[in-house]
Amino acid sequence: MPIPSARPPARRSLLKLIASAPVAAAVPLAAGGPAAAATAGIVKPLPPGLFTVRGTNAEADFAAFRDTGPLTPADRFFVRNHTSTPVLSETDWTLTLWGSGLRGRRSVDFRYGELRSMPSVTRTAFLECAGNGRSFYASQQGETVGGTPWTLGAIGVARWRGVRLAEVLRRAGVASDAVDVMPRGLDDAFVSGGVSLGRVRRPLPLAKAMDDVILAYEMNGEPLPYDHGFPVRVVVPSWVGIASVKWVGDIEVSTAPLHSPWNTDAYRLFGDAYPPGGSAPLTRQTVKSAFELPVHASLAAGRTHLLTGRSWSGAAPVRRVEISTDGGARWRPAVLRDAPRRDGWVRWATPWRPGRTGDTVLMARTTDAAGNTQPARSVHNSQGYLFDAVVRHPVTVV
Template sequence: MTRAPRSTVPVDEASYDRLRLSQWLAGRARGDGMSRRGVLTLLAAGTAALALPAPVRAAAATSPGIVKPLPDEWFTLRGTNAETKWEALRGTGYLTPADRFFVRNHTSTPVVDTTTWRLRVWGSGLRGGTGLDDAVEFGLDDLRALPPVEHTAFVECAGNGRSFYTSQQGQSVSGTAWTLGAVGVARWRGARLSDVLRRAGITRHAVDVMPRGLDDEYVTGGVGLGRVRRPLPVAKALDDVILAYEMNGEPLPYDHGRPVRVLVPSWAGISSVKWVGDIEVSAEPLYSPWNTDFYRLFGPGFPEAGSAPLTRQTLKSAFELEAGAAFPAGVRSVLHGRSWSGAGGVRRVEVSTDGGATWRRAGLRDVPRRDGWVRWSVPWRPRTPGPAVLLARATDTAGRTQPDEAVFNTQGYFFDAVVRHPVVVAGRDVAGGDRPGRSMYDADH
């Protein structure tokens, strides 16, 4: 087994994004199953700022459309999605267990027969310009026969943290009201996408590579958008992208892409298409609703037609702690959390226990790691009973530090500001003993 290397193929994401945006606006990009006029109609609708729906309460242990159990103590259900509760990650180690990993579904989880599953690779960017009907096919055994690679990386929804645009910044946005639990880190094992593309006959004329999932067609506003699909620049596809068939040493669970999913390290989660069924390799630029009207930034701070399609994730920090947790006054506690960045490893984390008046360096339990997160901790002995606000801010190896306020966009993507975490400091009785409800953070774990 080998580790996934960094390719020597340059990946100039900014240049690629500018080029594809100009091509799409000029009508020179081809869409799959949808007219450009249809995309423009959805684009206009998508730029309207809608009121963020109220958070959905934690629901029962199962949900229609999601296969795995969803215990109330681990998940909050949000429509077709399940958000991980941060307090459920206490003591789980560096990797997020598959049973606690968040679920982001546009429709519902398909249960695909692994024995009959085939990955079809096709398009004008292959030798002979094959169509879907005469695609080059790979079965699961074919992928397993290729040199395997392992990569530990986070997957995160682009809307993670979206609810804080409203609760912290007073701004109305559209989309699922995630807090910070739409992220997880796993050890992924699979075949290099580059190996598959080369065996399929990719040519030097290829410019875009577009995986498509096997989940049901996504319908919104009465418009059928087809199955989830999103193009990648060919340089990225040939770089560090994996066709993963294992997660944390086990076959992929159904909710996380079984039998095979795409893994695009550090990029917005929509790029890591689950249940991949076919991959189009195109000699002309491609678009889909997931890189035109969705997963771009719209709003007063962006061009009228929107930003370039989203690629690398932003910078975030979270406490492994439920909102409103109680801590006893005068007793030493230890605060724990995790920070991560799409631009590189996190090298410093600072924590404030007084609402931002003062800051202290947290101790890091992990070295900065590309595509991963760091776990951290800091001791705290609260003195005064009453409400308190905890803050954590990270700085990554690219020099970015979490800001006090995120740049507004109407769809609520890429929230990166420091999140205010409310807690309560409980008083002590006359005898000096702790009041009931002592915090679970009274010792290291």
């Protein structure tokens, strides 16, 4: 079914192609090696072809998203752990709110059943590690960075159900002069360089906490899996993943700004392009695109292939996606398969009929509704956060 390459097909024609056109042959990812069936500290299975194990973490294979819908199934959702997944019981779990930002400076406890009995909200939102794409600072830009060498699989989108953090703060008696809240997890203390940094915790401005943050107890209509925060986790839509603390056990509410290693030494931008003390603590994620296609996949010449992928931005809904099949020399628009929306991603597709054999590079470039476009090069920072450049995706036409 040949399709002219000079002009993209109409949406109706493309939808027919989505149902009928072949995708690239599944070729294992070159980077990272096979994932183990399970790894120390992660509860769920991590089968090869779905995950690459990276220390205490598990990166999703982005190509494995191509047969999923807009939501990421829990068994394909990436895992970011500082230590190991705690196996907790909702019957023994208590959330404690405490600190100078509560009226009377008292502490207030909430049991799991109490949260479930409060008015609930449901939000579809992506969670993404701040270091997603970090490996491309080295592989594409030749720059040294520290941290887990993620490709683009440290992201997932889920439908989260829970109670608004604002509701819990009001019931606890938040004071009028409170400025920060700091959720803390129930996982083990994190040790770095022989020094214990305590359990994972990161402050949020009260204004953000009272806006769209939820305490989630369900993921895609089911109780949270252990690896994703059971019994309750924080979900901070569109912000870097460290803000969405898993296994939350207590929340400090303060009338003074709060600090932790996760908003001072880490999750800020350090480097030549930034002040000596680093940038402000990271908040919103950047704009990105990814192909649902293995790296170094083999594609047959003279056949129409359906290239699919996903794009997202923490700043605004996706507005357009452009595709290049020749390393950036020419670009054409992809067809968006979903209505762009805040906090989520958009699936897209475009047909490609390669005529010549040999190696080439696919590229996807996204622009969001706020005018942010993926650049050719990302500004370097020493910890490799917020990579936003167009990613070069090599394939071979045979």
